[in-house]
Amino acid sequence: MKNKTALIAFGGNALLPKPRHGLQSEQIKHAEKAARLMIHIVRRGYDLIIVHGNGPQVGNLLIQMEESINKVPPFSLDICDAMTEGSMGYMLEKAIINELRKKSLDKEVVTLITQVIVDKEDPAFDSPSKPIGPFYSEYRARMLIREKKWKMMEDAGRGFRKVVPSPKPIDVVPKHVMHDLVRSGKIVIAAGGGGIPVIINGRGLFQGVEAVIDKDYTSGLIARETRADLFIILTNVPQVYLNFGTPREKPILEMPVDEAKQQMAREQFPPGSMGPKIEAAIDYIEGGGKEVLITSASHLKAAMIHRSGTRIFGPNEET
Amino acid sequence: MKNKTALIAFGGNALLPKPRHGLQSEQIKHAEKAARLMIHIVRRGYDLIIVHGNGPQVGNLLIQMEESINKVPPFSLDICDAMTEGSMGYMLEKAIINELRKKSLDKEVVTLITQVIVDKEDPAFDSPSKPIGPFYSEYRARMLIREKKWKMMEDAGRGFRKVVPSPKPIDVVPKHVMHDLVRSGKIVIAAGGGGIPVIINGRGLFQGVEAVIDKDYTSGLIARETRADLFIILTNVPQVYLNFGTPREKPILEMPVDEAKQQMAREQFPPGSMGPKIEAAIDYIEGGGKEVLITSASHLKAAMIHRSGTRIFGPNEET
Numbered sequence: 021m022k023n024k025t026a027l028i029a030f031g032g033n034a035l036l037p038k039p040r041h042g043l044q045s046e047q048i049k050h051a052e053k054a055a056r057l058m059i060h061i062v063r064r065g066y067d068l069i070i071v072h073g074n075g076p077q078v079g080n081l082l083i084q085m086e087e088s089i090n091k092v093p094p095f096s097l098d099i100c101d102a103m104t105e106g107s108m109g110y111m112l113e114k115a116i117i118n119e120l121r122k123k124s125l126d127k128e129v130v131t132l133i134t135q136v137i138v139d140k141e142d143p144a145f146d147s148p149s150k151p152i153g154p155f156y157s158e159y160r161a162r163m164l165i166r167e168k169k170w171k172m173m174e175d176a177g178r179g180f181r182k183v184v185p186s187p188k189p190i191d192v193v194p195k196h197v198m199h200d201l202v203r204s205g206k207i208v209i210a211a212g213g214g215g216i217p218v219i220i221n222g223r224g225l226f227q228g229v230e231a232v233i234d235k236d237y238t239s240g241l242i243a244r245e246t247r248a249d250l251f252i253i254l255t256n257v258p259q260v261y262l263n264f265g266t267p268r269e270k271p272i273l274e275m276p277v278d279e280a281k282q283q284m285a286r287e288q289f290p291p292g293s294m295g296p297k298i299e300a301a302i303d304y305i306e307g308g309g310k311e312v313l314i315t316s317a318s319h320l321k322a323a324m325i326h327r328s329g330t331r332i333f334g335p336n337e338e339t
Numbered sequence: 340m341k342n343k344t345a346l347i348a349f350g351g352n353a354l355l356p357k358p359r360h361g362l363q364s365e366q367i368k369h370a371e372k373a374a375r376l377m378i379h380i381v382r383r384g385y386d387l388i389i390v391h392g393n394g395p396q397v398g399n400l401l402i403q404m405e406e407s408i409n410k411v412p413p414f415s416l417d418i419c420d421a422m423t424e425g426s427m428g429y430m431l432e433k434a435i436i437n438e439l440r441k442k443s444l445d446k447e448v449v450t451l452i453t454q455v456i457v458d459k460e461d462p463a464f465d466s467p468s469k470p471i472g473p474f475y476s477e478y479r480a481r482m483l484i485r486e487k488k489w490k491m492m493e494d495a496g497r498g499f500r501k502v503v504p505s506p507k508p509i510d511v512v513p514k515h516v517m518h519d520l521v522r523s524g525k526i527v528i529a530a531g532g533g534g535i536p537v538i539i540n541g542r543g544l545f546q547g548v549e550a551v552i553d554k555d556y557t558s559g560l561i562a563r564e565t566r567a568d569l570f571i572i573l574t575n576v577p578q579v580y581l582n583f584g585t586p587r588e589k590p591i592l593e594m595p596v597d598e599a600k601q602q603m604a605r606e607q608f609p610p611g612s613m614g615p616k617i618e619a620a621i622d623y624i625e626g627g628g629k630e631v632l633i634t635s636a637s638h639l640k641a642a643m644i645h646r647s648g649t650r651i652f653g654p655n656e657e658t
Contacts, residue, residue: 043412080411087407092399093362099426106425107418109452110535110547117512118544128513131452133428193436194447197525206516216429225437228429 025202025246026066029239029300030054030254032073032213034317035108042080048111055115057320058207059123061252064324067205069198069246070112071239074104074213082153097152097184098216098228105133105212112209129207135193135226136215136233142187150186150232155179185231189215189238193226195245202246214238240300244307251304251312253297258319260298260330262288272330277305280332298332305334344521344565345385348558348619349373349573351392351532353636354427361399367430374434376639377526378442380571383643386524388517388565389431390558393423393532401472416471416503417535417547424452424531431528448526454512454545455534455552461506469505469551474498504550508534508557512545514564521565533557559619563626570623570631572616577638579617579649581607591649596624599651617651624653 035050036042062068078100085094095103109131116129148171156164161172161180172180192198192211201208214233221227236253243251259271262283275283280302289295301312313320315329323329354369355361381387397419404413414422428450435448467490475483480491480499491499511517511530520527533552540546555572562570578590581602594602599621608614620631632639634648642648 041412044414044418084403084407084411087410088403088405091406092403093360095363095426099363099429102425102429103422104425106421106423106428106452107414109425110418110421110454113452114454114537114545114547121543121545128516130513130516133425133432133450133452135429135433194449194525197447197449197520200523201516204519206513218433224440226433226440228433 023067024249026250027069027243027248028252029071032075036076051111051115055119059119068207070209073235077104097230101213101216131209134211135218136189137191138187140219144185144187148183148185151181211238236296236300240304243304253314258316274331301332342386343568345569346388346562346567347571348390351394355395370430370434374438378438387526389528392554396423416549420532420535450528453530453534454537455508456510457506459538463504463506467502467504470500530557555615555619559623562623572633577635593650620651
């Protein structure tokens, strides 16, 4: 029997939670913890695609590049993304291989360096808003604005930071390989950090851009295109809430996609946190997806048996 | 008709030649140059596996980590290798995709994060000898020896450098995926930097180690296991020479594997430069391989039509 397919998305903070600074030994421990969860999903009969964020990791890398700028030329953000796809992919892949070995499960794990195409006309390019990397002094910020044409923003008295656009993902490369690998039962780690952002330029060629692609949107796109049966989004709360942070806060256990859209329209889910997750869930369901589970790492096992988490489903799914 | 398969191996200096310091724009230009060569091989009817080195790139990354050590915890060499597999894989993959697009060729390119297993009992672990990363003062070197148990060596008056072992590759992960991708006609970039070195530890688990795996040996292993029809090793000379650097220097155009072994025994090919390439060639041919081509990037096209380069072949191949 053909396995079902699950896509799981989680943030880079799953491997590097605040207030830690990113000791390698800690990141490896967190990768091992994540790997145990992944194997739990596999043992429930799913083939698995893993999409991880890279916020804290690429932040650290940008600091490293800035600090050493007098000795080594720094890379742009797309290449830094590629580097974290390598480091985080390797840490996760190794941890998953080891969990498989402990359980005597025979399955191959693959980490794909993944480019994600964004539209060069995406309106996000007109209003960069996503802060990345180190804080700069006003003096250095002015220099970088002039010399490198960076957009920079003052951040609440802590200094100046570079801001980049956050365009929507429209295609994933290599797509067919990714689909084939999933279909053949491999555990696939792909599109780390939301993917390496590239545009197709005026000459029809791939060109890296300095941008951040939200990993929730990229994972929704991949879940839709691989026709994943289950789309799991890990976050730092066990459930989605209505009236979050107010006295009338109420957890949502189940929510048909139409209700999700209504609550979205009522601005129940703030942009930059739950908003993109609900939006990715809606896009996935409306693109033919079956079921979305939004929960925290510690509640995932319970959520897999409908005892926690928020389940979002389409009109054809039973509740 | 099934395509033939070629594996090509080249050094990290193909993207970052001395005396350059590694400007991104330069590395991208070199990747584009390399991509044009790769497409030349593809258009001659070969499916292609690409194995690149990462010496200068991982060297730069280690310097960046050391320079920023007061702000961000550094990673060990295996994770740094994974990062260069990401950055270099992305630069090469994008450049190759663009060459394919220019020529209207429809082929997918895949970059695999690749772990390479080495034997934890490999004698190389007893005598680390491969210098990596930045130069340290004697004071800091003594500290690192004491605190991190690094092996360090004085390097000709320029300071102290960390030395790591260079064990032999024994297996490649993910192996089956790599083979399937090659067989299905994808252009596969794998085992960058010779691969991320891992051992299987006493508990039967994968464990990253600080080591350098010679990319010539890894590429020979992959060429053998994928039964590649042609194994191309790029180097900085157009041919292999007998009596290299002496008045009796003589280029070798063709050499049966038996002769290669005899000349190897006569120490014609120095370790650390031509030696590992000839050794990898011999291992590949003796493992059932057909043909090895050793040449420089600028002579590759001529070498593909037997007008330059050194061709090494087995007893069953016609000359």
